Amino acid sequence: MELSGKVALVTGASRGIGKEIALLLARNGADVAINFRSREREAEEVKEAAIKSGRRAIAVKASVSDVHEVESMVKTVNEELGKIDILVNNAGIVHDKLLVNMSDSDLLEVIQTNLIGAINCARSVIFSMMRRKSGRIVNIASLSGITGFAGQTNYSAAKGGLIAFTKSLAKEVALLGIRVNAVAPGFIETDMLENLQKKDEIMKYIPLGRFGKPEEVAEVVLFLVSDRSDYLTGQVIKIDGGLVM
């Protein structure tokens, strides 16, 4: 299989897009570490499902915003599954508010998790990838980081930063055989969309006429971590039903 013998770490993989990514990578041969922050039961279920597809899998608790927890998570994965070949920075949160109403914690938590968290994880695995001259990193950004959305100044700043980070890191490590790309999902049917207002109105602007599924994001991530995308690095692929062209 395409990813046989590879070890993948997917952050925020207890549900939503991260869960589907972890399961799809496992179905394609990767051993997977399922990171979670608080949803242990769900993460264990994802782990069991990955094991059912014949791969090794572990669930590993860490808040990506905490550099020490990230270091210890990476150590655990190295010990239990082996060195990390594939990192998918998926963990993300939203605290949607208008800027005028935004608290310090609304701002800082979103930046800490969505942006600094991804950088923490990349920094923890990059040296090992550099030494092995091989590695794949995919950052789950958002359409919000490209076009901006009212009510998401914190989130779009973090995701826009993540896109810029993707490009800089891609340039830094390209010659060492490490590829770094991002995907920018639009409206995907996950818990994050639960509180979304005016769904019908948004739908009118999506050429494909529906919201996306987490599995559809996972398929693009699989492509980006496989050898089939070997000439792609530093790219941001929008998965949004054509919403932004």
Place this chain on the structure above:
Amino acid sequence: MSSNLEQTEQRIKKVIADTLKVDESLVTKESTIADLGGDSLAALRILSALEQEFDISLSDEDARKIDSVPIAVEVIQSILVTQK
């Protein structure tokens, strides 16, 4: 300094000088890789060259620490001693 330690240091200095293509006299027992004009890519080449020279395999944790002659000596000597 025991002769073993001295030997290890000499070999490390030579590896660093050869990899960075600088004169061996410029590499002192206090030199850092950065001082000698090496960037992170050069540091990776030095790590591989050291592994070859001493026939050892450096863990990522150990390898990450090595940014100077004294630290290289410390890390490698402790591996050599453990191997014995």
